[in-house]
Amino acid sequence: MPRSTFLTGRSLVAGAAQGALLFADVGLSFWGGVDSATGEVIDRHHPLSGEYLAGRVLAIPSGRGSCTGSSVLMELISNGHAPAALVLAEPDEILTLGVLVAQTIFERSLPVLCIGQEAFAALRGGAFARVEDTTVSLFDQPPGDAWQAIDSPLRTDATHISIELTERDQALLGGEHGKAAQVAMQIVLRMAELQGARSLVDVTQAHIDGCIYTGPASLRFARQLVQWGAKVRVPTTLNSISVDQRRWRELGVDPALGEPASALGDAYMAMGAQLSYTCAPYLLDTAPKAGEQIVWAESNAVVYANSVLGARTLKYPDYLDICIALTGRAPLIGCHLDAQRKARLQIELPALGELDDAFYPLLGYHIGALAGSRVPLVLGLEKRKPSLDDLKAFGAAFATTSAAPLFHIAGVTPEAIDPAQVLEAGARIAVEKIRLQDLMLSWRELNSARDPRVDVVSLGNPHFSLGEFAHLARLCRGRNKHPDVVLAITCGRAVLEQAREAGHLAVIEAFGATLVTDTCWCMLGEPVIPPAATTLMTNSGKYAHYAPGLVGRKVHFASLAECVDAACSATASGRLPAWLQPAAQLESPAHV
The missing domain is CATH 3.30.499 (Aconitase; domain 3)
Structure with a gap:
């Protein structure tokens, strides 16, 4: 019998299973991060990229990113490509719900166990795991015993819960x-x-x-x-x-x-x-x-x-x-x-120069990764007056890398106009100081493309607002898109009609843009993205993260103005925004 370690925790979904252990210390969004048909991890920024989940005990701190992760996990359970079990450091409602719905509709399930951060760290380096309700056993090789999982009865009633009901x-x-x-x-x-x-x-x-x-x-x-x-x-x-x-x-x-x-x-x-x-x-x-x-x-x-x-x-x-x-x-x-809307993490920003609209999605992406499931309070933007579109871009990128449902920006967001209001009296709060060099690392992560050529410009993730249509119309007026570049915008039907009535669409369509409603870039693929296209450009931090896995293309990330320039020239300039250039000057020549 191989050497084993036993850890206990809280069973979120009862059951028993065993398999090779697949461990990562980074949360995983199943939507955009896992192929729902095959179980392959397709998040190209994740340490498990290229691994297949089927039949393995997946150990991750928690999920993150999209709410659609529950649907992807339900699909995997339905089609036989799901993990054998999930072991988490923190409870995850999105993934757990996917299992509960699979129980209800398909009468199929898998065990979900939450063991806490300290015990979770002990899983690192394990080769094989066995989950039995509240216990996970870790082995350095597959055990040779004749163990078999005993099916737990699928619980679909709600008659034994202690919740006040009307x-x-x-x-x-x-x-x-x-x-x-x-x-x-x-x-x-x-x-x-x-x-x-x-x-x-x-x-x-x-x-x-x-x-x-x-x-x-x-x-x-x-x-x-x-x-x-x-x-x-x-x-x-x-x-x-x-x-x-x-x-x-x-x-x-x-x-x-x-x-x-x-x-x-x-x-x-x-x-x-x-x-x-x-x-x-x-x-x-x-x-x-x-x-x-x-x-x-x-x-x-x-x-x-x-x-x-x-x-x-x-x-x-x-x-x-x-x-x-x-x-x-x-x-x-x-x-x-x-009480649950209070900040648990304070973010302090460095001195910043003149900002463009690429700053906010990049900052949201970076802070989301720092925050994890903690609600952050961001200090340093009190005098910047970000627009609603800036906050939309920040929030979408933040939600991509974080599991938290909320952020506060001191002096900007409504509950943090007075930042003391989102701090719990007497509570200890973690502090993170961001440097420009840190933001440069996230900039490079989002800019995965090395070829300067641009085949597709992707706009509208999340859906374009009326203000964004107005901004785009100003940038496009009197210019012509390169004939070899697809520039496509996704938006809702209501906003599309507002933009039409305001006169923005006439300019944008004359430029050569394609307008798509009802769907979004996280669902679009070929042929809207031409099969021969190899490189995309976007101003969305969210899509810059997901696109390499979703559509298999590398990405240039930049401001809306840079995206329009690239649509005209079919080439990404590669210029750093002015506010980020000091970070490049601080780096050694070998890294510039």
Whole structure:
């Protein structure tokens, strides 16, 4: 029998499994980071890039990034490419929810165990692991015993939880409002129990991220709800879907994707959701007010709602979002509560020169990686007056590398106008001082391309705002796009019409841009990106991170003005922004 180590923790989903250990000390976003059809890790910035998850015990500190990670994990469980088990340092609601929905819909599962940071560090270097409910055993080689996993009964009821329920909650749970609402309430209560909530809260609106097509299981889940008579109980908007529903055939999308992706959008519409199809619901006239209790999924939207609007939502996993929309009730936990909105990390910025719009996504990307799951307070931008579009870009990049649903910027975001208000009296808070040289490292990470040629310019991740259309029109006026470059912009239908009425689209279309609605760059691929294209350029920190894994192309990251210049010349200048140039001067010649 090989040497073994035994560690204990909290079982988030019961079960037993064993397999080769796949360990990383960096969180992993399953959406954009794992291929839902094969289980390959495709996040090219992650230490597990190129590894396959199937049958292995995956040990990561937590998830991060997109709320759609739950959908990807559900797909993997459905198609047989899932890990044998998950071992986490911190509880992760997104990944756990994916397993719970797979239990409910497909009667398939895998164990999820949370063991804490100290025990998690002891997994490093392990070769083989066995998970049994609250215990993980670590071996230096596969054990030779005749162990077999004993199936745990799949728990789909919610009758033994100690959460305060109203009469309406009891009626939903008892099936008085139909099968869909009953199952939704069961899932809401399972998550509430795992989160440690003692009661539920009414929500006023929902934004659904589960309408993204990740594979057959995502469509099967939605259609099952429709068959059970699902109807939303609060006003509900829909995130970007995986295709431009009106033009996917015209854009050359394969029907193997176009038909089920469009049908998935229709299924959520059949539940009573509004036809919005945008990853930026904060740009709609239905955007929530400060203090409003909501249920939003889509990572950038969650961060914007909490941080910029002052509304209250968790970073809700796909499928929990629709379950809460069907019941109107959410666990009263996390950022729904004042105490959980306090900063746990203070970020101090260096002296900065004149800033362009590439600064904010880069800073968000960098701070997200520092923050992990902690809510940060950023000091040093009090006199800069970032625009709403700057904060949108910052938040989207922050949500890509962080698991936190909220950030504060001193003197800028509403709850931190007086930064003392987001600091808990007497609490110890970690402090990180950022240097320009640190930002240079993140700049290089986002600029993965080495060839200066640019084949595609990608704009609108998150979806373009009216202000961004106005800025782009000013940059494009009187100029012509290079004939060999595709410049494509994704946006919501509502903003597209606003830009048309304002006269911006005439200039942008004359320049030669392609406009795509309903979907977003995280779902776009060939042929919108020409098969022969090898290099992209974007002003989105989020897309600069995800594109190498999602579409297999290297990326130039820069400001919107640099993107337009590259669209005209088919070449990236490679210029550093003025505010970052002092960092290059501080480096040794060997690294410049």
